[in-house]
Amino acid sequence: MKEYKILLTGTVGAGKTTAIGCVSETSPVMTEVPNSDTAIDKERTTVGLDFGQLTLDNGDRVRLFGTPGQARFEFLWKILVRNALGVIVLMDNSRPDPLGDLSMYMQGFAEALRTLPCVIGVGRMHRHPVPTLDDYAQRLESTGRVFPILDVDVRSRADVILLIDTLLMQLEADMQGETE
């Protein structure tokens, strides 16, 4: 049995806490507090970390850690990414500048993403189809990165599992590449 630590990060309101709560087999640890930022239409926001656990079909265990989304918590991003085997970045396509958001997280996790696999999950694409997944790919490419980008609804357990599976596939591919 393998144990994986996976980090979930991304914009405020993208659904990091929801995603962890959706798949965790144990009662998730959440540090949500009332939001006082009037620029964000949200009652509560994560200021510490989210934590959940799940067992994959093959028996491997995944420990999911979620970060706060706001840049003022960047100090926590650096702490929470330690020892992670991969990063899932959740984007909210209804925000004013989703590609700008993507760039911010790529920059915020630049050091970790030099070596870690990453998957981008884009939410609310049905109501907000632009930017497209291709636009995200182009923005990533402009920073010299190629990561899988998926249209997801993190309220769906299947979509969250898909993100995790995609990340683990990437991880295994990287490991095979290293041994060959």
Next chain:
Amino acid sequence: MSVRHGLSRTATAHAQREVQKLVDELNGVTAAVVATVDGFDVASTTIGDADPARMAAMASSIVAISGVVAEEARLGRHQSVMVLTDSGFAVFHSVHRRDGELVISVLARDSAVPALVAYKAAQLAKTLAEA
């Protein structure tokens, strides 16, 4: 960006006076910040290079994490955390107001007396809870 923290102007001015007093009156205290639970500074006084905005964000994280530890262990409502280091300490105290919560953080060098700083932070929390 604007922040709604539930403190009236008078209460905010009171908080500002109190953090100033805390830094002025307690030997070794280098910063005192009152912040919202989601990490925005409401009132602050610092001597030295502490950034109130960063302190506010860190205080909200540490208090939130302490809160879930307290909850997990069924230890009741969170009150305070003290971080002791080899050259000083930090105290984080929750302020339980009827209309919401705030967090007080105080940084001090090792010349300060931890019990006294903790007591003063608790006193400030009490007055802010009623302000």
